Amino acid sequence: MSVEEVGHLSVQNxxxxxxxxxxxxxxxxxxFERLRLPSVLGxxxxxxxxxxxxxxxxxxxxxxxGYETFHLLAEIGVCILLFEIGLExxxxxxxxxxxxxxxxxxxxxxxxxxxxxxxxxxFQKFGLxxxxxxxxxxxxxxxxxxxxxxxxxxxxxxLSDMNKLNTGEAKIILGAAVIDDIxxxxxxxxxxxLIEAFNAGSDGGMSLTGIITITFKAFGFLxxxxxxxxxxxxxxxNFVDKLRVxxxxxxxxxxxxxFYAYLANIVGLAPIVGAFAAGLVLRRINQFKIVEVNLRxxxxxxxxxxxxLIGAAVDIYVFNPFVDDNINILLIALILFIVAVxxxxxxxxxxxxxxxxxxxxxxxxxxxxxxxxxxxxVGLNYGVFNSKLFSAVTVMVMLTTFVAPPLLQIAFRxxxxxxxx
Amino acid sequence: MSVEEVGHLSVQNxxxxxxxxxxxxxxxxxxFERLRLPSVLGxxxxxxxxxxxxxxxxxxxxxxxGYETFHLLAEIGVCILLFEIGLExxxxxxxxxxxxxxxxxxxxxxxxxxxxxxxxxxFQKFGLxxxxxxxxxxxxxxxxxxxxxxxxxxxxxxLSDMNKLNTGEAKIILGAAVIDDIxxxxxxxxxxxLIEAFNAGSDGGMSLTGIITITFKAFGFLxxxxxxxxxxxxxxxNFVDKLRVxxxxxxxxxxxxxFYAYLANIVGLAPIVGAFAAGLVLRRINQFKIVEVNLRxxxxxxxxxxxxLIGAAVDIYVFNPFVDDNINILLIALILFIVAVxxxxxxxxxxxxxxxxxxxxxxxxxxxxxxxxxxxxVGLNYGVFNSKLFSAVTVMVMLTTFVAPPLLQIAFRxxxxxxxx
Numbered sequence: 001m002s003v004e005e006v007g008h009l010s011v012q013n014x015x016x017x018x019x020x021x022x023x024x025x026x027x028x029x030x031x032f033e034r035l036r037l038p039s040v041l042g043x044x045x046x047x048x049x050x051x052x053x054x055x056x057x058x059x060x061x062x063x064x065x066g067y068e069t070f071h072l073l074a075e076i077g078v079c080i081l082l083f084e085i086g087l088e089x090x091x092x093x094x095x096x097x098x099x100x101x102x103x104x105x106x107x108x109x110x111x112x113x114x115x116x117x118x119x120x121x122x123f124q125k126f127g128l129x130x131x132x133x134x135x136x137x138x139x140x141x142x143x144x145x146x147x148x149x150x151x152x153x154x155x156x157x158x159l160s161d162m163n164k165l166n167t168g169e170a171k172i173i174l175g176a177a178v179i180d181d182i183x184x185x186x187x188x189x190x191x192x193x194l195i196e197a198f199n200a201g202s203d204g205g206m207s208l209t210g211i212i213t214i215t216f217k218a219f220g221f222l223x224x225x226x227x228x229x230x231x232x233x234x235x236x237x238n239f240v241d242k243l244r245v246x247x248x249x250x251x252x253x254x255x256x257x258x259f260y261a262y263l264a265n266i267v268g269l270a271p272i273v274g275a276f277a278a279g280l281v282l283r284r285i286n287q288f289k290i291v292e293v294n295l296r297x298x299x300x301x302x303x304x305x306x307x308x309l310i311g312a313a314v315d316i317y318v319f320n321p322f323v324d325d326n327i328n329i330l331l332i333a334l335i336l337f338i339v340a341v342x343x344x345x346x347x348x349x350x351x352x353x354x355x356x357x358x359x360x361x362x363x364x365x366x367x368x369x370x371x372x373x374x375x376x377x378v379g380l381n382y383g384v385f386n387s388k389l390f391s392a393v394t395v396m397v398m399l400t401t402f403v404a405p406p407l408l409q410i411a412f413r414x415x416x417x418x419x420x421x
Numbered sequence: 422m423s424v425e426e427v428g429h430l431s432v433q434n435x436x437x438x439x440x441x442x443x444x445x446x447x448x449x450x451x452x453f454e455r456l457r458l459p460s461v462l463g464x465x466x467x468x469x470x471x472x473x474x475x476x477x478x479x480x481x482x483x484x485x486x487g488y489e490t491f492h493l494l495a496e497i498g499v500c501i502l503l504f505e506i507g508l509e510x511x512x513x514x515x516x517x518x519x520x521x522x523x524x525x526x527x528x529x530x531x532x533x534x535x536x537x538x539x540x541x542x543x544f545q546k547f548g549l550x551x552x553x554x555x556x557x558x559x560x561x562x563x564x565x566x567x568x569x570x571x572x573x574x575x576x577x578x579x580l581s582d583m584n585k586l587n588t589g590e591a592k593i594i595l596g597a598a599v600i601d602d603i604x605x606x607x608x609x610x611x612x613x614x615l616i617e618a619f620n621a622g623s624d625g626g627m628s629l630t631g632i633i634t635i636t637f638k639a640f641g642f643l644x645x646x647x648x649x650x651x652x653x654x655x656x657x658x659n660f661v662d663k664l665r666v667x668x669x670x671x672x673x674x675x676x677x678x679x680f681y682a683y684l685a686n687i688v689g690l691a692p693i694v695g696a697f698a699a700g701l702v703l704r705r706i707n708q709f710k711i712v713e714v715n716l717r718x719x720x721x722x723x724x725x726x727x728x729x730l731i732g733a734a735v736d737i738y739v740f741n742p743f744v745d746d747n748i749n750i751l752l753i754a755l756i757l758f759i760v761a762v763x764x765x766x767x768x769x770x771x772x773x774x775x776x777x778x779x780x781x782x783x784x785x786x787x788x789x790x791x792x793x794x795x796x797x798x799v800g801l802n803y804g805v806f807n808s809k810l811f812s813a814v815t816v817m818v819m820l821t822t823f824v825a826p827p828l829l830q831i832a833f834r835x836x837x838x839x840x841x842x
Contacts, residue, residue, distance in 0.1 A: 011692060014493050015500075015683040022676040029666040039666050069490040072435050079436075245450040245460050247721030254722065255443040262436040271432060294718040300668030301675065301719055 009066030017057055017066070020050055025304040036161060038154045038401055040369060043304050044394070047311020060312040062381075070309060076258075077306035078374060079275040080299045082185075083257040085370075086279015087292055089178055100356075101175030104347045108176060108365050109183045112147035112343025119143070119339050128328045135384065138198055142379045145191050146393050147340050149184030150177040151369025151401070158405045159364070164412060168356050173364035176347070184371040185276055188378065189218030189269040195382045196268050214268070221267050222277055225260060229281030237285040250294035253282055270378060310373050313380060314391045333392035337399045341366055360411045367404040372397040430487030438478055438487070441471055446725040457582060459575040459822055461790060464725050465815070468732020481733040483802075495730040498723035499795060500696040503606075504678040505720050506791075507700015508713055510599055521777075522596030525768045529597060529786050530604045533568035533764025540564070540760050549749045556805065559619055563800045566612045567814050568761050570605030571598040572790025572822065579826045580785070585833060589777050594785035597768070605792045606697055609799065610639030610690040616803045617689050635689070642688050643698055646681060650702030658706040670708055671715035677703065691799060731794050734801060735812045754813035758820045762787055781832045788825040793818040 028042030052060035120140035123129040193214035257278040264274030348362025379385035449463030473481035480488040541561035614635035678699040685695030769783025800806035
């Protein structure tokens with residue numbers, strides 16, 4: 001096959017890798033769904049199996065043959081995923097869920113962030129980690145950030161499987177999870193901006209002024225992009241709707257998301273921040289349904305590539321407890337997991353509404369998902385996390401997602417909300 | 422944006438290029454549709470504009486930053502396109518159209534192939550071309566092959582725009598065009614096999630034995646893959662249909678197409694031959710509709726990338742008539758275009774049915790499309806065509822597609838079929 005090899009990755013190997021990614025990720029997704037666990041865990045496991053640790057049919061480290069291509073496809077995948085989540089997020093609805101959700105969300109973001117931040121400082125102090133002191137603050141911030149965002153998708157699935165979507169607890173949890181996601185994206189904007197500034201060599205990035213500047217940038221981008229988008233998108237898409245070429249409307253919607261992702265990246269934020277903003281904007285156009293329906297198969301095709309690549313980058317050997325050196329990283333993963341659980345669990349206790357089971361709310365906020373993994377990926381790509389810390393953080397995200405469904409079932413069963421307040 | 426650069430192509434530039442590919446290709450597609458010309462021409466023009474000759478925002482030459490990624494995406498695009506064409510091809514229907522279409526198809530493949538082959542020999546003889554004599558036969562075969570396949574898609578669109586799909590002429594043309602496509606793919610299998618054997622250094626590839634071996638391989642692959650596929654696909658997809666993970670059925674269908682493409686490539690044929698066979702097989706599963714509906718947006722997303730990359734590789738400067746050196750390539754393009762028209766036009770005259778307008782059939786067979794462009798791309802990738810010859814062949818394909826619609830309208834208007842026999 002020498003002649004078809006272009007650059008490095010041959011068409012042949014590319015086709016085989018894609019076939020395996022689609023088949024293995026969906027089979028494991030199915031298996032996990034049958035076990036009443038989120039299918040995204042199956043896709044991560046598929047990635048671990050296909051990745052560098054085991055079969056090595058999916059490139060997992062920068063510089064490997066084909067890595068650039070798969071990395072870019074994964075980036076498209078996560079942009080499309082966040083675009084889809086944006087399309088499903090109704091800002092108006094969120095305002096209605098009101099103060100209860102907002103309080104839960106804010107506590108559920110601040111508590112794990114602070115706990116995660118200080119855990120990293122402690123890891124370094126007690127010798128579990130040996131990071132470059134200059135990098136320590138940024139590592140601690142990034143780890144804290146990975147702990148912040150509850151996975152709306154996973155929580156919603158678990159609640160709907162249990163037929164509890166209409167309970168007061170579910171409404172608070174879902175509202176808080178969505179607000180969480182938005183707060184998470186803003187934090188991601190700030191963190192990625194900080195890392196870029198740091199990598200660019202300006203210490204200014206880490207100063208208070210730097211943090212404030214970047215926070216304003218992140219808010220400014222979201223505000224401006226949504227504001228301008230809302231001003232023009234209806235008109236643009238009403239016009240595009242009159243065109244006749246097959247698929248033009250939804251392809252323009254995707255192009256809009258890519259363009260917003262590009263703009264976000266230009267101002268120094270992660271591309272998905274822009275993709276999410278594009279989703280929020282396009283939710284309000286008249287052709288929203290056409291976009292949503294056509295986007296689904298495209299998203300189904302691309303998103304597994306993202307999760308498989310995350311899994312592929314996990315080095316499972318760093319968790320082998322029979323190697324002395326690995327004890328540290330196992331401890332780090334375990335402590336981060338405990339911190340992740342406690343940080344969110346606390347947030348249930350700020351619900352002041354009567355008749356609400358606080359334990360259910362606290363547990364419902366535990367599962368992390370896409371956004372947490374995205375933070376981990378950003379940390380890895382920008383060189384803030386090494387492979388070990390990336391693996392620990394990814395495993396932490398996976399564990400929170402494993403434990404939440406069974407705990408939630410127990411909590412709902414044990415507590416009659418009326419009595420449990 | 423230094424930190425996000427992985428390998429060479431940054432996420433930022435990738436997002437911008439994709440945005441431009443989607444928007445520009447669809448806008449030009451729309452423009453061409455409004456001019457009653459095939460929208461694929463618009464996508465090719467978009468490629469020329471975005472490619473190396475003009476804006477250079479899409480990589481067009483192997484080795485350029487990001488070329489590997491875009492090349493692989495284009496390959497996915499053309500595999501999905503051929504998979505889709507396979508899904509739309511009913512082998513049973515073809516048998517019904519019967520002898521008239523078959524004869525038109527065979528003549529319409531043999532005549533342009535022979536004419537194209539000898540044109541290249543003449544180009545060399547009269548100094549229009551200066552190819553390595555060792556390569557001459559394979560260049561002539563590849564050029565001949567690019568002339569063979571009528572574009573079903575383009576012809577069907579033109580006929581349907583004219584409300585003539587139910588005429589006898591239309592049925593013969595469409596039947597012949599589909600048979601053409603299949604013959605074209607077999608030829609492509611043979612040609613790509615020949616080139617691979619040639620490049621591998623064995624002269625055997627070009628011997629009669631070599632050609633016969635590869636022809637058997639191509640037929641053998643198509644026969645076996647369709648036979649085995651038909652045996653197992655119903656059972657497999659009835660099983661997959663019972664699974665619940667979102668999108669699993671159509672993703673398995675795509676994986677099946679990729680796997681067939683991979684197998685075709687393993688035996689030394691072009692991947693699209695396998696993708697097409699996969700389409701023929703999956704047309705017969707019970708879940709055919711689900712696959713077809715979900716595949717459409719994915720195809721809409723990927724296929725423009727293929728056509729834009731074809732256009733991007735066209736070097737428009739070789740057609741500048743004010744540069745002396747370019748006269749040769751202009752002549753080659755012109756002669757190939759004339760040969761392409763005559764070769765297909767002849768095929769109309771073998772229709773022996775009464776009451777059929779032979780001129781309409783002949784003209785209806787003229788437009789080349791996807792398969793011709795694929796041949797050109799294979800020629801370029803495998804180093805058989807240089808950039809000039811590639812550009813000439815691509816322009817020939819485009820010209821056939823430009824002239825057919827107006828000529829067909831005139832032919833239908835002038836000839837009352839009943840009188841014109």
